[in-house]
Amino acid sequence: MTSRREAHLKEALGDDLYARVKRSRLLVVGAGGIGCELLKNLVLAGFDDIDIIDLDTIDVSNLNRQFLFRKHHVGQPKSTVAKESVASFSPHTRIQAHLGNIMEPRFACRYFSQFDVVLNALDNAKARSYVNSICIATERPLIESGTTGFKGQVRVIGGDVECYECQVQTNTEQTFAVCTIRSTPDRPEHCVQWAKYLYELMFGDPNDDNLLADLKHELKQEEHSDHNGKLVADRFAENIFNKLFKKDIEQNRELQDMAKNFFRPPPIPLSLDGAMRLTDGNGNIHGANGNASSSSSTTNAGTPAAIAEQKVWSVHECAQKFIGAITTMYNERGDEVGTLQFSKEDPIAVDFVAAASNLRSHNFHIAKKSRWDVQSIAGRIVPAIATTNAIVAGLQTVNLYHVLEQVMLQEKKEEKQAANGTTHTNGVAPHSDDKRSGTQQISLINSKCRNAWLQLWDSKQSKLVIGERLSAPRPDCVACSSPPARVTITDMDWTIGDFVATVIQGALQVKEPVVYFNNDPIWQHQYDDEEDDMDDDNCPEMSLSGRGLYDGCIIDINDLSDWTPVEPTDDNPMGKEYKSFNCVVFADVSVGSCPKGFRIDRPPKFKPPPPTPAPPAAENGSTPTGGVKRPRDEANGEASGLPAAKKGKSDSASSSAAAAAGGGVGEGGESVHDAIMIDDDGDHSYKAAVPAKPHQGEGDTVADAMVVDD
Amino acid sequence: MALSEHETKIYDRQLRLWGVGGQQRIKESHLLVIGLTAVNLEACKNLILAGVKVTLWDNRAAQEEDLGYNYFLRQDDINQQKRLDVASQPRLQELNPLSTVALYRGAGCDDSPWCLFEDGPAVDWQKFLEPYTIVCVANELVALQALVPLDEACRQFDKGFFATLCCGKLAFFVFDLKTLFIEKVTTFDESEKPKKTDKTNTATANFPPIAHTIKCKLGSLKRRSSSLFPAYLLLARWQATHGTHNRERGEIGNASTRVAECDNFVAFAKETLREEGGKDVDDDLLRRVYRAFGIPLISVAAVVGGLVAQEVMKSILKERIPFVNVVAFDSDTTTAYYQCIPHSQSAVIEHTVTTDAAMRT
Numbered sequence A: 001m002t003s004r005r006e007a008h009l010k011e012a013l014g015d016d017l018y019a020r021v022k023r024s025r026l027l028v029v030g031a032g033g034i035g036c037e038l039l040k041n042l043v044l045a046g047f048d049d050i051d052i053i054d055l056d057t058i059d060v061s062n063l064n065r066q067f068l069f070r071k072h073h074v075g076q077p078k079s080t081v082a083k084e085s086v087a088s089f090s091p092h093t094r095i096q097a098h099l100g101n102i103m104e105p106r107f108a109c110r111y112f113s114q115f116d117v118v119l120n121a122l123d124n125a126k127a128r129s130y131v132n133s134i135c136i137a138t139e140r141p142l143i144e145s146g147t148t149g150f151k152g153q154v155r156v157i158g159g160d161v162e163c164y165e166c167q168v169q170t171n172t173e174q175t176f177a178v179c180t181i182r183s184t185p186d187r188p189e190h191c192v193q194w195a196k197y198l199y200e201l202m203f204g205d206p207n208d209d210n211l212l213a214d215l216k217h218e219l220k221q222e223e224h225s226d227h228n229g230k231l232v233a234d235r236f237a238e239n240i241f242n243k244l245f246k247k248d249i250e251q252n253r254e255l256q257d258m259a260k261n262f263f264r265p266p267p268i269p270l271s272l273d274g275a276m277r278l279t280d281g282n283g284n285i286h287g288a289n290g291n292a293s294s295s296s297s298t299t300n301a302g303t304p305a306a307i308a309e310q311k312v313w314s315v316h317e318c319a320q321k322f323i324g325a326i327t328t329m330y331n332e333r334g335d336e337v338g339t340l341q342f343s344k345e346d347p348i349a350v351d352f353v354a355a356a357s358n359l360r361s362h363n364f365h366i367a368k369k370s371r372w373d374v375q376s377i378a379g380r381i382v383p384a385i386a387t388t389n390a391i392v393a394g395l396q397t398v399n400l401y402h403v404l405e406q407v408m409l410q411e412k413k414e415e416k417q418a419a420n421g422t423t424h425t426n427g428v429a430p431h432s433d434d435k436r437s438g439t440q441q442i443s444l445i446n447s448k449c450r451n452a453w454l455q456l457w458d459s460k461q462s463k464l465v466i467g468e469r470l471s472a473p474r475p476d477c478v479a480c481s482s483p484p485a486r487v488t489i490t491d492m493d494w495t496i497g498d499f500v501a502t503v504i505q506g507a508l509q510v511k512e513p514v515v516y517f518n519n520d521p522i523w524q525h526q527y528d529d530e531e532d533d534m535d536d537d538n539c540p541e542m543s544l545s546g547r548g549l550y551d552g553c554i555i556d557i558n559d560l561s562d563w564t565p566v567e568p569t570d571d572n573p574m575g576k577e578y579k580s581f582n583c584v585v586f587a588d589v590s591v592g593s594c595p596k597g598f599r600i601d602r603p604p605k606f607k608p609p610p611p612t613p614a615p616p617a618a619e620n621g622s623t624p625t626g627g628v629k630r631p632r633d634e635a636n637g638e639a640s641g642l643p644a645a646k647k648g649k650s651d652s653a654s655s656s657a658a659a660a661a662g663g664g665v666g667e668g669g670e671s672v673h674d675a676i677m678i679d680d681d682g683d684h685s686y687k688a689a690v691p692a693k694p695h696q697g698e699g700d701t702v703a704d705a706m707v708v709d710d
Numbered sequence B: 001m002a003l004s005e006h007e008t009k010i011y012d013r014q015l016r017l018w019g020v021g022g023q024q025r026i027k028e029s030h031l032l033v034i035g036l037t038a039v040n041l042e043a044c045k046n047l048i049l050a051g052v053k054v055t056l057w058d059n060r061a062a063q064e065e066d067l068g069y070n071y072f073l074r075q076d077d078i079n080q081q082k083r084l085d086v087a088s089q090p091r092l093q094e095l096n097p098l099s100t101v102a103l104y105r106g107a108g109c110d111d112s113p114w115c116l117f118e119d120g121p122a123v124d125w126q127k128f129l130e131p132y133t134i135v136c137v138a139n140e141l142v143a144l145q146a147l148v149p150l151d152e153a154c155r156q157f158d159k160g161f162f163a164t165l166c167c168g169k170l171a172f173f174v175f176d177l178k179t180l181f182i183e184k185v186t187t188f189d190e191s192e193k194p195k196k197t198d199k200t201n202t203a204t205a206n207f208p209p210i211a212h213t214i215k216c217k218l219g220s221l222k223r224r225s226s227s228l229f230p231a232y233l234l235l236a237r238w239q240a241t242h243g244t245h246n247r248e249r250g251e252i253g254n255a256s257t258r259v260a261e262c263d264n265f266v267a268f269a270k271e272t273l274r275e276e277g278g279k280d281v282d283d284d285l286l287r288r289v290y291r292a293f294g295i296p297l298i299s300v301a302a303v304v305g306g307l308v309a310q311e312v313m314k315s316i317l318k319e320r321i322p323f324v325n326v327v328a329f330d331s332d333t334t335t336a337y338y339q340c341i342p343h344s345q346s347a348v349i350e351h352t353v354t355t356d357a358a359m360r361t
Ligand SMILES: [Zn+2]
Pocket: A162, A163, A164, A165, A166, A167, A473, A474, A477, A478, A479, A480, A481
């Protein structure tokens, strides 16, 4: 029965698609800016069964776009509030909200297999890459999305089209030369990065990537304790100040003199006393960023009121804030010291980094930045607005219908084959829990699905949303060229020894296997002649579950008997590249009547040899481009295709222009490249900014990839 | 008028795009929405979140099918047969307590917006438009031709004009900002990394009046452009002569006679294209537009409502160049096209000013 509520929907979609929508199960990963819009769209688009996952809680800065949340929800989990909010206007939709990280084992392959389509509303590359890999393993179509500011992008992934990794660039994260952080900063960004390292050093648990790690020991020596052995925070802060901004700078100055570095003015040491006497504080007002930076001379109606955080502190104020942040931290949050990580939402952390970076800027004659700007730089905040998120979530929903139409075609085909008694290719039986009955990969390449870009205005362009046909995957893609093999065993209580002997060596015919789970070897092939003189780390009697394996986990299998020679390196002195493949292990009692029943659902496919390493990212934030994708012209009758020659010409122009542009790093840590495109009006070549892959953004940090925080 | 601390917290992420000055402009803008259709509601949601003041006007009674796209309604509103604007207002307001979502209480003819566009006593447009900076009308409910006087008044009194239309998997809008001067073209490419440039760009966008758009000879449309544009104009012309038969539901004809009428529309379209030298438009597309006229589809409304809001924001912020003046979205190709109708060389004029002062530091 269709309610009048969905009468329009049914009319617009047609009966078949409407019926398929009604029995679809969807997974939405992320309940942030795009997630809220997407969830609302899906519910109104007729979908009745949706899971949504987010690990984050609601922050006040979310409220300008994450419209399912209200002020009184601040601090509550996004996923559950989103669910409740949607239930208020669509009580009949079944939504399951999960508070958690998508990368937890409970959401692995077994979990993904229940869904018809997965939709990403994420803000970081690590989680995107993970979801991509699980969707490949479980053959789920994936609709990916991303926004930064006014730009946005949607990509459709699955089956016979490019996956997320097919377009992955070389590391696009902002990188600085070590020396610019440690000794010769010349941009505010260098000082901010230095201050973040310092913050970790003083209040957190710095890892090996911390370029100042050697300082920790020296800072320790500045600690000052009272006769009870209790740290005296203000004295400690004073000592630290004089060490970092005076003594170290004096040393730096000597080194520069010795190096006869005449090209830069010598740094100015600054003592705490000196700083307290200094007042350069004319309270310069800086705008939020580029566009508003001229706001002091703006032509805007009236004088734009600055907010307090946009004032640039004087050296005097910086010193006060620096001392204040350290004493507050030790006196009031002493129990957290040693465990803290920089958070852009932690006011004391931002105070500290703003003060420390500006003091260092003062040392090195670099323009100081407002607390607001430092927060942006340090927190890698991606500006985010409701409109872009809404458009992108809409484009995902449009494509979701296209994907389902394709699923329907596939199902019809498989039904017909079943009716004709045709067996499936490979003779592989369907997985019992699969939402889709068949095992043939879904074909999206000739479907209506489009990768879509939301464009800025461009004089030569006649589209503001560009839908681009999907392309075939890159043959050497590390993620999708060798989808994991799939094995189903009766249960995870099999011993490792049985599993290796029966399944890996037996059915999968790996002669000399080394098996990894979560990068740990759980089985290493032992050669007979080694038994005496080598420790045997294998535990053949241990159960798979005892070793941490779970239903739907992915293992990595190498075969020592099968290798190709490669250039020997320090890491690989033998110069042997072993054949390897991934394998999903499912548990399902129905696969065998005997206790050790199993089934090979998908045979192994070896991983391609590793690509030759790309040249390292250039310094100072610019990155090599390479593999730039651009929206292509759609030859769809309305805009007839261009002559091949012309297209070819523009294509080559594209690659050279992109190479020359040396695309900068977007704030989200991703490149936004300039590329030449072909207009559907004909013969122009023109520049348009084209994101090379979904922006990581949606309003928040991306560099700290573990955080799915928006 | 400074932003409060609370405002800077709520608007943090967008302030990083358009700054305090931009937020101030948003605060001073006021949108009147006539007709709470799917596209208009999506646009409203986006603009209210950004901080725009919005006034709603739609006297139709809420019905069951409105629940399919209007997530600000509840079953109770239907049971009580509330007006759509009255029923939607509280939850639209909840989206952003810092903004104002009001109901139209003006000197219109009685309480219905529709009589504004029908023959009747002359409207004092100056008085009518005075509180607003932008007006957005549901084209499903009022023919474009009937909106010409409102558009002319908007031009005269310097208000933005938008008319939106959802046709199932397709949607359109036309807008008129008369002349929009962009003081400083900002690309926001890499929001945090100021580009070193010695140029300041300004631009002027010149919009044709809606009357010229409707009258534009089909033969003068760009031949390589999307067929959605002639289809849209044909629909507008048909709507002008045949009216909107069922204003309550925004249908172009009677459900019972729609199939027959669809044939008439196709015949009318073919004839008009021939007369005006337009390139042929697929029967199929014409039928799609006609049959789906006024049917809301959330996926399409989300995209086009977002695009409408984006252009409204441009009219407020004056920092980016608008897509002059007709926009068409087709979900079959996931593509949105724009075109200036009638074609004009001066739709957007860019100026480059070279100054040292423009050097960003
Ligand atoms: Zn791939």
